[in-house]
Each structure stands twice: as structure tokens, then as C-alpha cells.
Amino acid sequence: MQTTEQPINETVQSxxxxxxxxxxxxxxxxxxxxxxxxxxxxxxxxxxxxLRAGIWKPRTKPGMFEGVGAKGLPxxxxxxxxxxxxxxxxxxxxxxxxxxxxxDVDVLWIGARTTxxxxxxxxxxxxxxxxxxxxxxxxxxxxxxxxxxGAVERVVRAGIKQIGLIHRGFSSYGNTEYRNAPMWHLAIDxxxxxxxxxxxxxxSHICGRRDTLLDTMQKAIDLDYDGLMIESHxxxxxxxxxxxxxxxxxxxxxxxxxxxWRKEDVNSxxxxxxxxxxxxxxxxxxxxxxxxxxxxMKIAEQIGQYKKDNQxxxxxxxxxNEIIDRATTKGDKLGLSKEFITRYFDAVHMESINHQKKVxxx
Ligand code: PEP
Ligand code: MN
Numbered sequence: 190m191q192t193t194e195q196p197i198n199e200t201v202q203s204x205x206x207x208x209x210x211x212x213x214x215x216x217x218x219x220x221x222x223x224x225x226x227x228x229x230x231x232x233x234x235x236x237x238x239x240l241r242a243g244i245w246k247p248r249t250k251p252g253m254f255e256g257v258g259a260k261g262l263p264x265x266x267x268x269x270x271x272x273x274x275x276x277x278x279x280x281x282x283x284x285x286x287x288x289x290x291x292x293d294v295d296v297l298w299i300g301a302r303t304t305x306x307x308x309x310x311x312x313x314x315x316x317x318x319x320x321x322x323x324x325x326x327x328x329x330x331x332x333x334x335x336x337x338x339g340a341v342e343r344v345v346r347a348g349i350k351q352i353g354l355i356h357r358g359f360s361s362y363g364n365t366e367y368r369n370a371p372m373w374h375l376a377i378d379x380x381x382x383x384x385x386x387x388x389x390x391x392x393s394h395i396c397g398r399r400d401t402l403l404d405t406m407q408k409a410i411d412l413d414y415d416g417l418m419i420e421s422h423x424x425x426x427x428x429x430x431x432x433x434x435x436x437x438x439x440x441x442x443x444x445x446x447x448x449x450w451r452k453e454d455v456n457s458x459x460x461x462x463x464x465x466x467x468x469x470x471x472x473x474x475x476x477x478x479x480x481x482x483x484x485x486m487k488i489a490e491q492i493g494q495y496k497k498d499n500q501x502x503x504x505x506x507x508x509x510n511e512i513i514d515r516a517t518t519k520g521d522k523l524g525l526s527k528e529f530i531t532r533y534f535d536a537v538h539m540e541s542i543n544h545q546k547k548v549x550x551x
Contacts, residue, residue, distance in 0.1 A: 201275045201295045204238040205323055205351060209450075210387060210416030212277060213441055214241035216431035217254060218261035226423050227438060228268035234442035239296065240265070240274040241418060245285055246430060247302040254429040262292035269293070277325070281309055283316035290320060298325040299340060301357055301394075305329040310340045314347040323351035325389065332359040332375055334382075341383065353387040354379060355418055356409075358395035368397025368434070371405065377412065393420040393434045402436065403444050410448055482537070486544045493545030503545050509538065 204210070213231055218224045224242055231237040242265060246256035265276045275295035280286045281303045289297060297317075303309045304327055317324065324344055329336045337354075344352055356376040358369025380388045390409035392402050406417055422428045425435035436444070496503060513534055520530040 200273065201323070204275045205296070205353075205387070207238045208415055209410070210239070210353075210389060211237050211445065212239040212241050212389070212416065212418040213237050213421045213438070215422045215428065216243055216393075216420045216435060217246055217256055217429055218242040218244055218264055219257065219429050221264040221267065223423060224261070224264045225268050225271060227421060228272045228274060230423065230438035231421060231441070232272035232274055234438055234445075236442050236445050237274065237438075238416075240268055240272070240276045241298075241420075242268075242276070242278060243430070244278050244289075245281060246279075247281060247300060248430070259288045259292075262288060262294070265294060266292055269295075279303075280313055283312045286313055286316035286320075290322065296323045296325065296353075298353075298355065299327060299344075301327045301330045304337060304340045305331060305333075307336075307339060307343070310343050314343040314349075317344065317347045317349055319348065322349070323353065324349050325353035325355050325387075327355040327357050327391070328359065328376070328379070330360045330369070332372055334375060334379055337379055338382065341386075352383075353389055353415075354383060355389045355391050356395075356414075357391035367395055367401075369395050371395050371408075373408070373412065380414075387415040389416040389418050390414045391418045393418070393431070397431075397434050399425075399434060399436055402434070403447065406444065407448055410450060482540075485537070486541060489541040489544045490548050493548030496545065497549045503542055503549065512538070 215224065215227050228240050231240065242261065244256050244261040244265075245258060246254060248255055262278075265278065268274070269276050276293075277296035277298055278289050278294050279300045280289055280297045281300060286297065299310065299313060303313065326337070326340050326344065329340070341352060341354070356371070356379070358367060358371045359375070361370045376388075376390075390406070392405035392409065396402050396405050402419070406419070409417060419441055420431060420435045421438050421441050422432075422435040423437065425437060426432055428435050493503070495501075513531065516534055517527050517530050521527065
């Protein structure tokens with residue numbers, strides 16, 4: 190179905206393997222001029238590897254702009270012809286997959302509102318059977334890694350070989366700082382689970398605003414993401430969707446220029462020797478921490494025995510509150526965040542309860 194004269198497959202393959210892989214374009218294709226001009230101005234920066242545009246837009250509420258539909262597909266073809274940029278669109282149904290492929294869209298992506306729904310993901314996967322096209326899968330809107338992995342598995346089972354993951358943040362109630370909370374630790378877990386898949390950050394939908402985009406982009410680079418998908422528009426303030434978070438192609442280029450690209454690794458012996466020494470220290474401390482935790486659990490078991498003999502409940506809320514208060518105060522002085530201390534003590538406490546329970550049940 191790739192009909193263009195240039196060896197687009199090679200172009201797509203080389204784009205797909207670029208690091209960093211930078212994907213940009215409008216949230217939505219609005220008119221042919223808007224899309225083509227955005228693409229041309231992006232291409233002129235020389236910093237973009239792939240053009241994105243929403244053609245079918247799943248919007249939260251009816252009455253919002255729901256995309257131009259299939260009539261925008263020839264516009265994408267035209268933008269590709271004029272710039273050489275491979276294209277990518279969001280697909281949510283089998284019909285959309287077919288339409289996109291008929292019009293030579295090079296890479297497809299599954300949006301966050303689709304990843305949550307196994308029926309829809311399966312429908313998309315079925316339409317992909319026998320097709321050789323890279324597919325990117327956004328995280329589901331809710332923080333559920335199993336659902337995200339499930340979508341990946343459905344697409345893998347359809348025979349798709351090249352799969353990318355897009356981290357666009359997670360919905361949360363009453364969040365003001367981000368449009369979608371990044372929950373970086375969840376994303377990192379997913380990245381570690383699928384190390385062979387390009388891992389792309391979408392700061393536009395995480396931030397929902399322009400002024401914090403750069404920080405989020407830098408954070409993603411620091412966490413060794415393989416690429417970024419950022420929305421851009423020739424006239425961001427007047428965009429028909431997601432106006433607050435889009436930037437002009439030129440502003441995007443400026444932001445990309447100001448990022449600090451850190452290397453994952455370097456080849457200097459000196460650096461490796463220094464790092465190795467520090468890692469040894471970390472290993473040593475981790476061993477000590479585990480021995481201490483083991484001792485702590487032995488004491489918990491003694492307490493368990495005492496509670497058993499005196500028929501006292503395991504959980505004593507007052508005592509627990511006292512532990513947390515003490516720890517957060519001390520932790521603060523040691524530069525440990527309250528959030529970490531609370532999560533750490535929750536885990537320790539749960540383990541402690543399990544040890545005590547074993548004694549009580551014995
Ligand atoms: C988009 O990329 O414009 C979009 C709708 O994103 P998400 O699926 O992340 O909400
Ligand atoms: Mn958008």
C-alpha cells in the first residue's frame with residue numbers, strides 16, 4: 190500500500206531507528222494549509238523525524254472538535270510528499286486502520302482512550318493482521334500497567350513486529366500541576382518490561398500547557414527515553430484542539446536546542462572505575478540495610494509472640510502513627526522526602542505485620 194516513488198519504507202525505518210526520535214505536528218489536522226504549513230515549518234528546522242496529526246479525535250465531551258476524519262488523509266500524503274517526513278496518526282477502529290493504510294500513513298498509534306478498552310484494542314489488532322507497519326501504543330488513561338501490557342500483547346499477537354510505547358501521563362482527579370500526572374515510576378517499570386521497544390515521552394499531554402513542557406522534556410531525556418512526541422501548530426492559540434499545550438515549530442526547535450542530551454554511558458576507563466567504586470559502596474550499604482531489616486523482622490516476631498500470649502491485636506493504630514511521625518521528622522533532616530519515608534515505612538510495616546501474623550497463626 191506504500192505507493193510513493195521514494196523508498197518510503199527505508200525512510201520510515203531510518204526514522205523509526207533515530208535516537209532521539211522526535212515526532213511532532215498538530216494535535217489535529219484542521220485544514221490542508223494548516224497541516225502542510227506546520228509540516229513544512231517543522232521540516233525546515235531539520236530536527237523532526239516524523240509528522241503526527243490527529244484525524245479522528247476521541248474527545249472527552251460531545252461538541253468538542255472531533256477531527257476532520259478521512260478527508261484529512263490526503264493532506265497528510267501531501268505533507269509527506271512536500272517534506273519527506275513519514276507520517277503517523279491515531280487509530281481507534283478497524284476501519285480507521287484500513288483508511289490510514291490506504292492513504293500511506295507510515296506509523297499508526299493507539300491513543301490513551303483506546304488502550305483502556307480491550308475490545309477496541311482487539312479490533313485494531315485484528316485490522317493489523319498481515320500488515321507490516323510500526324505501531325505505537327500510548328499508556329491507558331488510568332495508571333494500569335497490565336492494561337498497557339495487554340494492549341502490547343494484542344498487537345504483538347497480530348504479528349506486528351515494530352512496537353513503540355508512548356508515555357502521555359495518567360488521569361487523576363483534581364490535579365492542577367499536570368493535565369495528566371506523569372507517574373514516572375510506572376512508566377519506567379513499563380520501559381524495563383519492554384526494553385526492546387522505543388520508549389517515547391509525550392510532554393504535551395502530560396503538561397497540558399506550554400510553560401512546563403521544557404522541564405518535562407528534559408526529565409524524559411534524563412530518564413533515557415528514546416524519543417519525544419510534541420504537539421506543534423502554526424498558530425497555537427487558535428488551534429481547534431489542545432490550544433494551550435501546542436507550540437510553533439520554531440519554538441519547538443528552540444526548546445530541542447536547549448535540552449541537555451546526557452549520554453547513558455561513556456567509554457572512559459577512569460569514569461568506569463570511579464563509578465564501579467561508588468556502586469560497590471551502594472552494594473555494601475544495601476547489604477547492611479537488608480541485614481538490619483532482617484533483624485527488625487526478628488524483633489517484630491518477638492512482639493508477635495508477646496501479642497499472642499496476651500491476646501492483643503496485631504495492628505495498633507496509635508503506635509503506627511507514632512512511627513510515621515518520628516520517621517518523617519528524622520527523614521526530613523536526612524534529606525529524605527516525606528513521600529518516600531511514608532512509602533518505605535508502609536512496605537516495612539506490611540512485612541512486619543506478615544511476620545507477626547505468622548507467629549500468631551502458628
Ligand atoms: C493526541 O495525541 O492528540 C491525543 C488525543 O492523545 P491521548 O490519546 O494521549 O489523549
Ligand atoms: Mn492532543
